[in-house]
Amino acid sequence: xxxxxxxxxxxxxxxxxxxRALESFWSGETPAAELLATATDLRHRHWNLAREAGADxxxxxxxxxxxxxxxxxxxxDAIPERYRALNATDPLAAYFAMAxxxxxxxxxxxxxxxxxxFDTNYHYLVPELDAQQSFAARTGKLLGEYREATAAGxxxxxxxxxxxxxxxLSKTTDGSDALALLPxxxxxxxxxxxxxAAEGAQWVQIDEPCLALDLDDTARAAYRTAxxxxxxxxxxxxxxxxxxxxxxxxxxxxxxxxxAGLHVDLVRAPAQLEAVASALxxxxxxxxxxxxGRNIWLSDPSRVMSQLRTLASLIxxxxxxxxxxxxxxxxxxxxxxxxxxxxxxxxxxxxxxQKIGELRLYADGLAGDDRALTALTxxxxxxxxxxxxxxxxxxDVRSRLRQLTPQAAxxxxxxxxxxxxxxxxxxxxxxxxTTIGSFPQTHELRKARSAHRAGKLDTASYETVLRxxxxxxxxxxxxxxxxxxxxxxxxxxxxxEYFGEQLDGYAFTANGWVQSYGSRCVKPPVIYGDVAxxxxxxxxxxxxxxxxxxxPMKGMLTxxxxxLQWSFVRDDLPREEVCQQIALALRDExxxxxxxxxxxxxxxxxxxxxxxxxxxxxxxxxxxxxxxxFRIAAGGVSDATQIHTHMCYSEFNDIIxxxxxxDADVISIETxxxxxxxxxxFTRFRYPxxxxxxVYDIHSPRVPSEEEMVFLLTRALDVxxxxxxxxxxxxxxxxxxxxxxxxxxxAMVAAAARLRERVEAPA
Numbered sequence: 001x002x003x004x005x006x007x008x009x010x011x012x013x014x015x016x017x018x019x020r021a022l023e024s025f026w027s028g029e030t031p032a033a034e035l036l037a038t039a040t041d042l043r044h045r046h047w048n049l050a051r052e053a054g055a056d057x058x059x060x061x062x063x064x065x066x067x068x069x070x071x072x073x074x075x076x077d078a079i080p081e082r083y084r085a086l087n088a089t090d091p092l093a094a095y096f097a098m099a100x101x102x103x104x105x106x107x108x109x110x111x112x113x114x115x116x117x118f119d120t121n122y123h124y125l126v127p128e129l130d131a132q133q134s135f136a137a138r139t140g141k142l143l144g145e146y147r148e149a150t151a152a153g154x155x156x157x158x159x160x161x162x163x164x165x166x167x168x169l170s171k172t173t174d175g176s177d178a179l180a181l182l183p184x185x186x187x188x189x190x191x192x193x194x195x196x197a198a199e200g201a202q203w204v205q206i207d208e209p210c211l212a213l214d215l216d217d218t219a220r221a222a223y224r225t226a227x228x229x230x231x232x233x234x235x236x237x238x239x240x241x242x243x244x245x246x247x248x249x250x251x252x253x254x255x256x257x258x259x260a261g262l263h264v265d266l267v268r269a270p271a272q273l274e275a276v277a278s279a280l281x282x283x284x285x286x287x288x289x290x291x292x293g294r295n296i297w298l299s300d301p302s303r304v305m306s307q308l309r310t311l312a313s314l315i316x317x318x319x320x321x322x323x324x325x326x327x328x329x330x331x332x333x334x335x336x337x338x339x340x341x342x343x344x345x346x347x348x349x350x351x352x353x354q355k356i357g358e359l360r361l362y363a364d365g366l367a368g369d370d371r372a373l374t375a376l377t378x379x380x381x382x383x384x385x386x387x388x389x390x391x392x393x394x395x396d397v398r399s400r401l402r403q404l405t406p407q408a409a410x411x412x413x414x415x416x417x418x419x420x421x422x423x424x425x426x427x428x429x430x431x432x433x434t435t436i437g438s439f440p441q442t443h444e445l446r447k448a449r450s451a452h453r454a455g456k457l458d459t460a461s462y463e464t465v466l467r468x469x470x471x472x473x474x475x476x477x478x479x480x481x482x483x484x485x486x487x488x489x490x491x492x493x494x495x496x497e498y499f500g501e502q503l504d505g506y507a508f509t510a511n512g513w514v515q516s517y518g519s520r521c522v523k524p525p526v527i528y529g530d531v532a533x534x535x536x537x538x539x540x541x542x543x544x545x546x547x548x549x550x551x552p553m554k555g556m557l558t559x560x561x562x563x564l565q566w567s568f569v570r571d572d573l574p575r576e577e578v579c580q581q582i583a584l585a586l587r588d589e590x591x592x593x594x595x596x597x598x599x600x601x602x603x604x605x606x607x608x609x610x611x612x613x614x615x616x617x618x619x620x621x622x623x624x625x626x627x628x629x630f631r632i633a634a635g636g637v638s639d640a641t642q643i644h645t646h647m648c649y650s651e652f653n654d655i656i657x658x659x660x661x662x663d664a665d666v667i668s669i670e671t672x673x674x675x676x677x678x679x680x681x682f683t684r685f686r687y688p689x690x691x692x693x694x695v696y697d698i699h700s701p702r703v704p705s706e707e708e709m710v711f712l713l714t715r716a717l718d719v720x721x722x723x724x725x726x727x728x729x730x731x732x733x734x735x736x737x738x739x740x741x742x743x744x745x746x747a748m749v750a751a752a753a754r755l756r757e758r759v760e761a762p763a
Contacts, residue, residue: 001367002308002320004055004359007205007241007263007293008062008159008327009046010352012515014334018042022065022519026100026701032092039065043145047154049334053353054360057155059205060145062327066099066518069124069169070112072161073098076188077136078170080128082109099125099518101700111700113171114517116610118209118244120294120330121524121566123517126169131176135188139195146199157239158196162208163189163226164219169210179222186229193235203260204236211254212245212265214616220253231258239263239287243326245614246272251279261285266307267292267325273307277314286315289325290362291355296331296512296526296568298350299358300383301365301376308366317367322359328352332512345507345528348386387572394504394530397581404580408587409631411663413639415689418665421640425599426552430722430759431713431752432483434692436646436668437556437602438495438732439473439488440741449493466490467544474548480746481753484552484600487545489734495558495604496566500525502537503585506567517699520735525567527578533585536592543596555593555601559645560586560629565607576625583632590633594641602644603633605662606731609647609655616654623658630662642666648694648731652681660687668692670730672704672712683719691720694730695751696744701736703743709751722759727752 012018021038024030047058064071073079074095079087086107087094093102101111113126142158149156161169163185167178196204211223230238237260246269247254254262255276264276266289273288280286288311290304311320335351350358361379364372386392411418448465451457473488492498500506506525513521538555546553560583569578586603593601608630613622634643645662648670652659659667671679671693679693693716695709716725727748733741 002317002322002363003057004322004356004363005057005157005287006050006055006059006324006328006356006359007207007243007289008059008329009050010329010331010333010514011042011063012333012513012521013042013045014337014511016513016521018065019519019521026096026519035065039063040148043148044152046333047149047152049353050356051154053356054363055356057157057203058149059159060149060156061142062159062329063145066096067123067125069117069127069161069166070095070099071141072166073125073127073170075138075142075160075192076166076185077138078127078129078133080112101697101702103702108702110697110702114699118614119610119612120244121514121516121522121607121610122329124169126171127166129167129170129172129178129181130174131172131180133181133184135181135185137188137191137195139192142192143195143199146196146201150200156201157203157205158201158236159205159207160189160192162206162240163230164222165208165210167222168219179218182222182225186226189226189230190233190235193230193233197235201236203239205239205241205263206230206259207241209241209243211240211242211250212247213614215250215253220250223253223257227257227259237261239285241287243289243293244268247276248272248615251275255279255281255284259284261287261321263287263289263321263323265289265325267294270303270307273310274314277311280315285319285321286311287321287323289323291324291350291358292571293324293326293328293355294330295571296349296351297571298348298354298379298383301362301380304362305365305376308362312366322363322366324355324359328355330514331355332509332514334511337511338509340510342507343391344382344385344389345391345526347382348528349526351512389529392529392570392572394532397505397530397532397584400584401577401580404584404632407635409628409635411635411637411639411643415663415665418639418642419690421638422642422665425640426484426642428483428552429756431725431727431756433727433749433752434482434484434554434668435477435486435729435745436732437486437489437554437604438492438734439469439476439486439490440736440738441490441734442738445469445490466541470541470545471548474545476742478549478551480742480749482551482745482749484554485545485549486554486556487541489556489732491541494522495732496563497523497525499537499558499563500527500567502535503531503533503582505529505531505581512568522566527564527567527569529570531578531581531585533588537589539589539592539596539598542593542598546596546598552600553598554644555590555598557586557589557601557603557633559603559605559608560633561611561626562605562607565611576629579625579629580632583629586633587635590637594637599640600642600644601634601637602646603630603664604646605630606646606648608659608662609652612655619655623655627658627661630664634662634664644668646731653684656681656685656687660685660689664689666690666692666726668694668726668728670694671716672697672730679716679719687724689724690726691724692726692728693720694728696729696748698729698731698733698736701740703740704747706747706750706754709748710754713751713755717755717759727755
């Protein structure tokens with residue numbers, strides 16, 4: 001019978017226990033011992049849940065207090081010098097300093113850079129290396145968690161990020177080639193494998209997601225060198241795990257590496273099934289990722305059983321593992337608590353626990369078990385019922401989409417004409433200041449929202465709270481002299497969920513939480529049907545905020561690509577078509593905001609870069625429809641209406657032409673952690689429109705000084721024209737506290753004023 005397993009599990013807990021434990025520890029309310037006890041309890045709970053659901057083995061070391069790439073850096077002792085003194089006295093404090101930064105009377109350390117994990121909404125910490133980097137094995141966490149699992153009676157498989165992917169995902173601070181460090185890092189990996197073997201580990205899962213990317217000869221050679229060295233270490237049998245894309249032209253390389261097993265993603269790349277099975281040497285295990293680790297739809301047994309029967313005809317049972325396509329990190333933990341989903345929607349869903357149960361059914365069904373085959377027949381009927389449901393298809397939405405003309409994606413004039421009209425309308429100074437949208441969501445505000453949802457606070461009283469919060473935000477911004485204001489978004493729970501709750505075709509879970517980074521969890525909406533906007537979503541609050549001030553007030557929307565990327569998207573319709581449906585709904589909102597007198601409208605697209613396929617050959621198609629969707633949402637407004645967009649934690653070098661093609665009047669981007677390095681793409685391309693490079697890292701609790709911001713703005717002015725430059729934080733401020741926001745934004749306005757004097761001074 002095939003072996004049932006999975007590549008990784010969500011860390012946060014069914015009720016976000018890890019989030020609460022982390023934030024309680026960070027605030028000083030609980031000691032480290034309590035945080036670590038919560039982590040231990042969650043690991044055991046999740047292993048037991050997986051075994052009860054039918055897993056034959058469990059991965060270990062997939063759990064993290066913050067991020068698995070950061071954990072790998074610590075495992076390899078790749079700790080930047082600035083954190084070493086703290087690490088020597090308090091390793092846990094140093095770990096969180098690398099993740100979040102730290103600022104006390106005696107210590108002031110900025111965090112490591114953070115960026116997206118391939119094309120997901122998970123963020124990882126970017127390791128910092130240099131040409132003289134040394135490595136050493138710090139195996140305490142890895143071996144400790146393996147011992148925990150085996151002592152509890154589990155068949156455990158340690159998981160580590162492989163050496164080539166680790167180096168490729170890192171950055172060097174001196175411009176050197178990270179892969180040149182391979183000879184230095186491989187002996188450390190070898191010693192780690194030997195330590196695992198000494199503990200009795202039979203298998204080790206080595207994640208090499210970069211093996212599914214476009215590789216040059218240097219990278220291919222690095223893989224050969226790396227795995228030859230690891231095979232020589234006489235460690236556990238190695239399962240080489242790839243995911244998120246097909247191996248394609250890297251297949252020959254993958255099957256040539258001296259490993260005992262290969263995992264492939266047969267959800268994202270089902271067409272590679274027969275090629276992989278045929279190319280795999282006869283003595284290797286094939287781990288078939290047949291259940292989607294990134295989406296929440298119940299799998300179709302007709303598809304999966306067809307794949308498995310094909311595999312069974314090519315591979316012996318003892319060499320076939322049945323698994324998830326990737327780690328289950330990207331889906332919620334358990335569906336059993338979801339009692340409030342509409343209609344039959346709950347019958348169509350599968351979370352982490354249920355996905356492992358599905359794997360068990362498929363393995364048993366493949367072995368001819370009657371109970372499993374009956375259950376799979378019933379599952380197929382539920383999947384078929386979804387396709388027939390009247391809740392899924394709307395004729396009016398599809399008709400409107402068919403009638404779209406090319407003009408729908410156009411502004412009335414080019415940027416050169418628009419910028420003149422906008423300067424005349426708003427009269428903003430050089431280096432105008434603004435923020436990205438949200439202001440701190442206080443405990444009192446969250447408490448009021450929770451009470452309103454629970455029916456304990458009536459709507460009139462709740463809206464009074466919201467009006468007071470909006471006025472507080474407006475008056476604060478006026479007091480410190482910000483030029484373009486925002487209303488602070490106190491009415492919004494999440495930048496995607498808030499809109500999804502007001503759109504047809506969306507549904508919401510009660511506990512469908514997934515980790516974005518650290519303790520930051522999101523509850524992605526479920527797009528189950530055609531999307532339409534029944535009525536305006538933001539106009540009332542934006543208009544109210546504008547009535548409080550003579551300064552321009554931005555209307556704030558989440559863009560169509562981000563609404564798509566940060567949702568669990570239906571799998572019965574092309575993503576391009578779903579995105580255009582969302583774009584049309586947002587277009588209606590943009591025009592209603594404009595009609596209500598809102599002259600500046602920000603359509604955030606932080607997920608545009610995230611959505612890029614892993615292979616460059618597929619980029620052009622994706623970027624064409626993604627940019628088109630944004631332009632549909634922004635199209636048709638007057639020249640004097642200024643369209644902003646915001647993107648964060650993205651590398652723009654490869655897509656700068658597409659960013660320019662969006663034709664937003666102003667784009668704001670994250671640059672503070674990278675010290676303005678991300679501006680390079682905009683300068684080499686000579687990006688013509690307005691740019692707001694962030695000067696305040698809002699993902700860290702530290703407050704940057706005015707001098708730091710002056711330094712960053714000076715660097716920006718080295719490469720940007722003064723008439724292009726806007727001054728703003730990296731991202732929204734909802735996760736920060738008011739005292740730090742007040743201090744940081746006051747410093748930001750002062751820094752802008754100092755730079756403004758320089759650029760306005762006569763030559």
